Every structure is written in structure tokens, then in C-alpha cells.
Amino acid sequence: MYVNRSAPHGTIYAHEGLEVVLVGAAFDQEVSMAFVGDGVFQLKQAQDTSGIGTKNFAGAYRALADYDVTRLYVETESLEERGLTVGDLMPLTYEDDEDDDQEKSSITLIDRASLGQLFEAQDVILNF
Amino acid sequence: MLHTVNKSPYQSDALTTCFGLAQPGSAVLLIEDGIYGAMNNTKFSTAIVIAQQCCTIYVLEPDLQARGFDSDCIMNAIQTIDYDGFVSLAETYSVVQAW
Amino acid sequence: MSFDVNGRSYETDEEGYLADLSEWSSDVAGHMAELDDCDLTDSHWEVINFLREYYEEYQIAPAVRVLTKAIGKRLGKEKGNSKYLYELFPYGPAKQACKYAGLPKPTGCV
Numbered sequence: 001m002y003v004n005r006s007a008p009h010g011t012i013y014a015h016e017g018l019e020v021v022l023v024g025a026a027f028d029q030e031v032s033m034a035f036v037g038d039g040v041f042q043l044k045q046a047q048d049t050s051g052i053g054t055k056n057f058a059g060a061y062r063a064l065a066d067y068d069v070t071r072l073y074v075e076t077e078s079l080e081e082r083g084l085t086v087g088d089l090m091p092l093t094y095e096d097d098e099d100d101d102q103e104k105s106s107i108t109l110i111d112r113a114s115l116g117q118l119f120e121a122q123d124v125i126l127n128f
Numbered sequence: 129m130l131h132t133v134n135k136s137p138y139q140s141d142a143l144t145t146c147f148g149l150a151q152p153g154s155a156v157l158l159i160e161d162g163i164y165g166a167m168n169n170t171k172f173s174t175a176i177v178i179a180q181q182c183c184t185i186y187v188l189e190p191d192l193q194a195r196g197f198d199s200d201c202i203m204n205a206i207q208t209i210d211y212d213g214f215v216s217l218a219e220t221y222s223v224v225q226a227w
Numbered sequence: 228m229s230f231d232v233n234g235r236s237y238e239t240d241e242e243g244y245l246a247d248l249s250e251w252s253s254d255v256a257g258h259m260a261e262l263d264d265c266d267l268t269d270s271h272w273e274v275i276n277f278l279r280e281y282y283e284e285y286q287i288a289p290a291v292r293v294l295t296k297a298i299g300k301r302l303g304k305e306k307g308n309s310k311y312l313y314e315l316f317p318y319g320p321a322k323q324a325c326k327y328a329g330l331p332k333p334t335g336c337v
Binding site: 009047051054056082088 | 134135136138139160161164167168169170171189190191193194195196197198
């Protein structure tokens, strides 16, 4: 599991972390992502970096489904602390090939206690 | 004095330390990840309201847009400015404290 | 590294990928293919154009597995398989086609 704790654009962590996830997924690893703390800002919709002259890598989160990365856990408390709701995040979906290609959301809201337990169940955790 | 804060208030105490030390009449400009301090309905809202009693708070619009926010998302009375506005502030206040 | 097309010089990295995506043109693609002794047909262009659109939308150059799946969805099953794509781009469909499309080397490629 990749744990994303950094806001996008201000530092390189979010972008680098996403690249690492895509590389791992390209090698057929089973990958999930958690967004905690400032990491939830990575999924904010309507990011437009044209004014600051950097690459807008937000589009790449929508490619995660193509890489079969379809489990994105977003911590509810982190959203609330930042005045955000799930409606402020970009809609990320995948087609479930085990369920008649139904379109489903890749984003799962999870509370802090449950996320802590989910960490315990991982083989490897990488933080960005 | 012009204070610029470029760090997320959730990651660093730059914003609160800045508010503690800023003297009346100062300007505080939130840039880069510092813009997250300007949002509505956060634990920093009270500190912003108090700081506004003696300082003027600005936020850099291109940094807001990059992060998916607009002027509707930030607290009332915080002014959005562009890069030209940033330059004007730096001219108005001869000393800049970059947090 | 660099090469010249129509009197203009283009910078590339050490593997021949275009340094500045915005400098790309179809003539540049043709020249890169020529260097590899590859004649670009409509079938090649279909993949190259697909990759440029993909990059425009997602800001990444897809890995070969992802490209194959996405091509299948867009252009049909008979094109969305490794055999078809490797026949077009024998050096590796993602690597070679991304190069001609002016994109960086695909994420997840070594």
C-alpha cells in the first residue's frame, strides 16, 4: 500500500509517489493507495497549474484504473479537518470486469480507526 | 512588513508563528501550500479572523487554481491577488519575511 | 543528443526521446522512424495519435500493458493485442511508439 500524506504542487512528493505507484502497477504488483492528512488535497478536483507553470499531473490519477489500481482509500477525518467533502474530489471510477463491467468508484471513504487496521493488514507500506 | 507563508499549516507551524509575531499594519501573503490556511471551515479559521483584526491577509490566485480552489473557497475578507499584485506588495512593504 | 528536421534542431535524451514535447510535429515523428528504418503507415499513425491523445488527457505515457488494453477499447480487439502492436513497433509498442509521438519513455519501462 502506498500512503500519500503530502499536498500536491508545493513539494515533489505527491508527483513522485504517483510515478512510483504507476511503475509498481506496471509490474503487476497488487497496489492500493491511502490518502491521509494533506494527501487528500491530491485528489481535489479542478486543479489547474497553468498559472504556476508546472506540469498538471492530476490527470494521471484518472489513469490509475487503466493500471488496475482501483482501491483508493481516503480518510474521512482528514477531509473534514480540511473543510472538504468527497464531492470536492475528482470522480475516479473503474469498470469492474468481475461484475459485468459495471462502473464503480475507485474512492472509498474510510475512518481513521479502520484505516489504522487496514495498515496492519499490509505486507509493505510506502509513504510519500 | 510583508510576511509570505508557503507551507501547509497542517505540516508546519509557519502560519501560526507568523500570526504571533506579525505587527499591526503588516500584510500576510499565503502562497504555494500556504494557501490551505485560507480555506473556509478549518481549524485555522479562528486564527485567520483574529489576525485580520490587525493585518491584511492575501492569497496568491495561481496557487489557489493549481490546487483546485477558487476565491469562493476561501474565507471572507482574504483578498486574492496575482503575480503583479505580489510585486506591488513587495514594493509597498520594503521588508519581506519569508516563512 | 539532437537531430535536424527541415533545418531546425531538436534536442533529445540519450535514448532519442524528444526533450520538449511541444516541439513535436509529424515530420519529427517521420524522421525518428526513419532513423530506425521504420516506414510509418496509417496503422502506425493510428497508435501514435492515440498515444498523443492519451498523454493530453492523462499526462502520462502508458506502459505497454495499459496501452494494449486501451487500444483494444478504442480501436477494436484485433488491434488491442501484443502481436499486432509488436508487428507495428518491433522495438516495443509503448517505447517505440511513444518516442515517435514525442512523449517521454513510458512510466514503468526499464
